[in-house]
Amino acid sequence: MSDVRATTLPADAVHITTNSDTEPFWQYAKEGKLVALQCGSCGHFRMPPTPFCPECQSTEKNWKELSGRGSVYSYAVIHGFPGIPDITLVGAVVSLEGADDARLVTNIVDVDPSEVQIGMELEVTFSPISDGWQLPVFRPAQG
């Protein structure tokens, strides 16, 4: 245990770029919804979103709204960020409930970094970032 809590970068430090394949993900996030791109032909999930399904080459897209729950697949504790020496971040790859093998690179927040473990149950929350977008991040699941 420690008194350090993992957080996210300040909103104005996070800028995203979108393209026609990724923008729906961010539009849903703005509404507080976590979605994953599913192939509209074969059902294969692919994150990050790509134009073509690697399984069947289809361009059909189905944006599936997820439960918002997930679990830690991998993570790293980061102490300090350029220009923000006192910040502690937990960068993580999170397995998304309801999206097979799809995973999201994100941050875990509201947690003592020493308590993060592979497999830890998480739930999504949204952190404001630049230009009115919202970044999906995860915190330990509440019960």
Ligand SMILES: [Zn+2]
């Ligand atoms: Zn497919």
